[in-house]
Amino acid sequence: MKAAxxxxxxxxxxxxxxxxxxxxxxEILVRVEGAGFCHSDIHVIDGELKILxxxxxxxxxxxxxxxxxxxxxxxxxxxxxxxxxxxxWGCGSCDYCVTxxxxxxxTPQWAGLSKHDGGYAExxxxxxxxxxxxxxxxxPAEAAPLTDAALTPYRAIKKALAVLEPDHxxxxxGLGGLGQYGLKLLKLLSGCSxxxxxxxxxxxxxxxxxxxxxxxxxxxxxxxERIRELTGGHGVNASFDFVGSDDTLALxxxxxxxxxxxxxxxxxxxxxxxxxxxxxxxxxxxxATLWGTIKELREVIALAETGQLTPISIERAPLDRINDVYAxxxxxxxxxxxxxxxxx
Ligand SMILES: [Zn+2]
Ligand SMILES: [Zn+2]
Numbered sequence: 001m002k003a004a005x006x007x008x009x010x011x012x013x014x015x016x017x018x019x020x021x022x023x024x025x026x027e028i029l030v031r032v033e034g035a036g037f038c039h040s041d042i043h044v045i046d047g048e049l050k051i052l053x054x055x056x057x058x059x060x061x062x063x064x065x066x067x068x069x070x071x072x073x074x075x076x077x078x079x080x081x082x083x084x085x086x087x088x089w090g091c092g093s094c095d096y097c098v099t100x101x102x103x104x105x106x107t108p109q110w111a112g113l114s115k116h117d118g119g120y121a122e123x124x125x126x127x128x129x130x131x132x133x134x135x136x137x138x139x140p141a142e143a144a145p146l147t148d149a150a151l152t153p154y155r156a157i158k159k160a161l162a163v164l165e166p167d168h169x170x171x172x173x174g175l176g177g178l179g180q181y182g183l184k185l186l187k188l189l190s191g192c193s194x195x196x197x198x199x200x201x202x203x204x205x206x207x208x209x210x211x212x213x214x215x216x217x218x219x220x221x222x223x224x225e226r227i228r229e230l231t232g233g234h235g236v237n238a239s240f241d242f243v244g245s246d247d248t249l250a251l252x253x254x255x256x257x258x259x260x261x262x263x264x265x266x267x268x269x270x271x272x273x274x275x276x277x278x279x280x281x282x283x284x285x286x287x288a289t290l291w292g293t294i295k296e297l298r299e300v301i302a303l304a305e306t307g308q309l310t311p312i313s314i315e316r317a318p319l320d321r322i323n324d325v326y327a328x329x330x331x332x333x334x335x336x337x338x339x340x341x342x343x344x
Contacts, residue, residue, distance in 0.1 A: 002342065003121035004322045005056035009047030012323045013120065014056070021117075021125035022069070028077060028126045029069035030085060034144030035119035035340040036062030037317075037325050039176060043267060044113065045326065053115050060118030061087035061111045062148040064140035065343065067132075074129055082135040084143045084301055085119070085126055087111040088291045092128070103291040119144075120322060122343045130294060133301050141344060142311050143301065145177060145337040148291065150300050150309065153182035153240065155292035156263040157189055160238045163261050163285075166191035169231050171255050173218070174242035174266060175203040177337040180312040182240050182265075183210050188308060195227060195236060197251065200332060218247075224254035235281070236260065246270040253280050264288040312336040316344070 001020040004013040023029045041059050043049040063085040067077050077083060090097040090105025097105050109127070112118015117125070126132065135143050157164075164170060170186050172179050175198045186194050195214045196207035204215040214230060216223045228235050235257035241248050244266030252262045253274055258281040264272060265288075274280040292300070303309035313336030317325050325338045 001122040002319055003058045003117075004319055005058050006045060006052070007056045009045070009050060013045070013059070013326070015320055015322070018121070020123050023071035023125060025072040026074065026128060027071040028067060028074060028129055028132065030063070030065040030083060030124045030126055031068040031343045032063055032119045032122060032124050033065040033139075033341060033344045034063065034141035035060040035342065036145040036147070036149060036177070037322070037329060037338040037340055038062055038148055039329065040267060042326065042330050048269060049267065051113060057112070058117035058119070058121045059112045060120035060340070061113050062144050063087065063111065063119030063124055064135070064144040064147065065124065066140065068123065076129045077132055077134065082138075082140055083132040084135060084140070084147050084297065085111065085124065086131040086133065086294050086297050087118070087147055089114070089116065089127060089131060100293050100295055103293065120319065120340055120342065133298055135301070136305055138301070138305055141316060141339050141341055142314060143304070144339050145312065145314065146300050146304055147297060149177040149312070149337055150181040150185070150304070151292035151297050152265055152289070153178050153185055153242075154300050155296050156240055156265050156289040157182065157185050158296070159287065159289060160261045160263055161190060163237050163259060164190040164192050168192040168237040169195060171195045171197065171227065171236040171239040171252065172242065173197045173240065173248045173252055175207050176242060177312060178265060179242040180206070180210060180336060182242060183207065183212060184309060184312070187211055188303070192237070195230070197223060202335070206335065218251070224251055227255045231257070239263065240265060242266045244268040244270050249273075250279065253284070256281070256284050258282050258284065261285040261287065314339050316341050318342075
């Protein structure tokens, strides 16, 4: 099969022919019709996140497709089923895995981010059927971004709902694919007013189209003061940092009121600095959330299948354009989510 593999950090992905995997007992082969290109892959390709235990490896952790083969013992899906693939694979037996928080497993086996190959290839070998969520009306290329770009903000927002009420304000920093789903999900799940900060004019325009109550250009000075003014001098109840740099984390912390919550989602390598009486208020919670659970993915797919969660814009690209997609995403030129379509 055709695959795009990373051989060395800092080098482009290599398009090459590799053996098509054969599903063993309990395994499923999925023909990949959609593999969302995630910003995390840029951090991995560039060597900022050196988390791969082996190379070459096929990246791609945001996948959906059609079941194209099943090993012995598979009962939940059969050939031809359209499925979204949960990518946060774990060992299956540690405390995190058995309590359903498999994405937090101490020995992560994540699709395309561990020894396991991911979805930037015509076929993806899935090690267990619990990772598959069947699709009914959604097409795999539309569903792929739900497995990360929607699932990750979904978990962060659900975990912050205790501090978010309909007359509250939430702050979204960074309107990439995850931030766009974050904005939609905040409105859907909490009903609160959403303030969006980004550094690109077209992203700020998009934020207003998607229903942001207020937008600020992160390049301007005094953004946190203006957010505090807008919220009666207090700040927002919850901040969601989809970038994760020193500057964006500082903004998220400064803009959040007492009893509020700061959630870090982006992995740009920044450090959160919280010093009471200096840059943060009392009783502000901080949490770096990670991805989501299998159950949460089922919930996200249900919201999308019923039309409550509408898709962000998708641009499809064949596998042999994957290095262009990398470059365009890195330059900030992808508006919604770029989805690689290796076998569509
Ligand atoms: Zn991702
Ligand atoms: Zn585990």
